[in-house]
Amino acid sequence: xxxxxxxxILVTNxxxxxxxxxxxxxxxxxxxxxxxxxxxxxxxxASSHSITLHKPLRVSKVxxxxxxxxxxxxxxxxxxxxxxxxxxxxxxxxxxxSGINWGPNLGWDLTYSxxxxxxxxxxxxxxxxxxxxxxxxxxxxxxxxxxGFAAYLAAMLLEHPLPPDTLINVNVPNQxxxxxxxxxxxxxxxxxxxxxxxKRIDPMGRAYYWLGGDVxxxxxxEGTDVKAIACDRISVTPVHxxxxxxxxxxxxxxxxxxxxxxxxSPQTGR
Ligand code: MN
Numbered sequence: 001x002x003x004x005x006x007x008x009i010l011v012t013n014x015x016x017x018x019x020x021x022x023x024x025x026x027x028x029x030x031x032x033x034x035x036x037x038x039x040x041x042x043x044x045x046a047s048s049h050s051i052t053l054h055k056p057l058r059v060s061k062v063x064x065x066x067x068x069x070x071x072x073x074x075x076x077x078x079x080x081x082x083x084x085x086x087x088x089x090x091x092x093x094x095x096x097x098s099g100i101n102w103g104p105n106l107g108w109d110l111t112y113s114x115x116x117x118x119x120x121x122x123x124x125x126x127x128x129x130x131x132x133x134x135x136x137x138x139x140x141x142x143x144x145x146x147x148g149f150a151a152y153l154a155a156m157l158l159e160h161p162l163p164p165d166t167l168i169n170v171n172v173p174n175q176x177x178x179x180x181x182x183x184x185x186x187x188x189x190x191x192x193x194x195x196x197x198x199k200r201i202d203p204m205g206r207a208y209y210w211l212g213g214d215v216x217x218x219x220x221x222e223g224t225d226v227k228a229i230a231c232d233r234i235s236v237t238p239v240h241x242x243x244x245x246x247x248x249x250x251x252x253x254x255x256x257x258x259x260x261x262x263x264x265s266p267q268t269g270r
Contacts, residue, residue, distance in 0.1 A: 007033040007094030007158055010122075012080040013101060014044045014114030017062055017072040021100030021134065024143035027066065028151040029097060032158070036093075037070030038084040040077060040114075045103070049117035050076050059083060077118035085125055095158055096122035099132035100146050104171055106135065106225045107191025110239065116169055123167040123241055128157045130167060135229045136174030145180060146172040149234055165241040171225060173232045183234040189224025191215060 009029050013022045017039040029035045041060070057075045064070050071088055073080055077098065085093050098118035105113045115131045122129035130153060134146045149172055162168070169188075173180060198210040220227040228235035 008089050008091055009033040009035050009095045009097060009154065010081070010084040010089055010093045010127075011035055011037050012039050012077055012084065012096070012098050012118045014040065014047060014077045014098075014118065015102050016040050016043045017070060019043075019102065020141075021102055021143055021146075023065055024147045025097060025100045025132070025150055026064065026070070028147035029154055032151055032154045033094065036084060036089045037064065038080045038088050039070065039072060040080060041072040041074055044076055044114050045101075046112045047076050047114040047117070048112055049078055049120060051078050051082070052076060057083065059088065077114040078121040081118050081121040081125070085122075085127065093122075093127055095154055096127050096129035097132065097150060097154060098122075098129070099170075100143050100150065101131070101133035102141065103133060103137045104135035104229060105131060105133045105169060106171055106229060106235070107189040109191060110169065110188060116167075116239070119167040119169070120239075120241065123162075123165060126164075128162050130154075130157065130170055132170040132172070134174050135171045135235075138174060141174055142176070145175070145177050149183075153236075162238075167239050167241075169225070169237045169239050171229050171235045171237075173229055173234070175232050179232055181231060181233045183236060184223075184228040186225045186228045186235045186237045187223055188237055188239070189221055189226035191226050 011026055013019055022039055026035050026037055052075045057073055057079055059071050059073050062070050062072045073083055098115045101115040105116050110116050115133060119129040119131040132146060132150050134141055196211055196213040200208055202208050220230055225235040225237050
């Protein structure tokens with residue numbers, strides 16, 4: 001297969017262009033297609049699905065550890081997808097992979113995650129995409145198992161199209177290969193942070209705050225991403241862009257909300 005026959009794979013992350021996980025992912029995906037790296041120039045974790053509208057975006061060529069080059073930008077992970085698809089990659093992008101994130105993206109983390117949002121942006125553009133994270137904040141992380149699974153899934157996604165408006169969110173336990181208890185297709189679980197606000201007093205006597213907190217560990221539901229990771233299984237969650245609360249839909253109708261009659265006020269001219 002010549003280079004021009006190989007699919008273009010756009011790789012980004014939210015930990016920044018210099019993150020070890022990004023390069024591990026790039027190296028692994030080199031076996032699957034032509035990899036193009038477009039990533040934020042600094043850590044952008046928990047940037048969610050934000051995009052940059054009020055300042056110019058810049059793109060700089062960056063040398064990667066293997067001597068190849070990628071591109072860094074002052075934008076967010078979502079911006080990286082727009083820049084990659086619409087300008088940096090010459091030709092069609094066949095797949096977007098975001099990661100390998102340092103730290104889990106489980107349960108309600110998905111709404112904060114820049115890693116997952118980059119894959120969402122790709123899904124909005126109709127490009128197959130997945131986000132991949134190693135589910136640990138330890139300093140001592142091996143990306144080998146995660147990178148290997150990412151290449152396996154990438155090849156699979158290039159063969160099998162996803163349904164519309166769908167992406168995949170992958171979390172891999174930070175364990176050696178022989179301690180991984182298989183792969184589980186999961187649903188998004190619940191993951192709450194307790195004690196999220198740490199209020200302190202500065203030397204001038206004024207309050208300041210740190211957001212953060214401890215993750216709830218009890219009551220893990222079977223079949224969820226959080227449970228799979230707790231059991232050292234690789235978690236694969238299909239995620240849909242439709243955030244509609246279908247269960248509440250009929251309930252809201254019953255309340256009679258739709259019977260509202262708009263009444264303008266002559267004074268305000270409405
Ligand atoms: Mn991150």
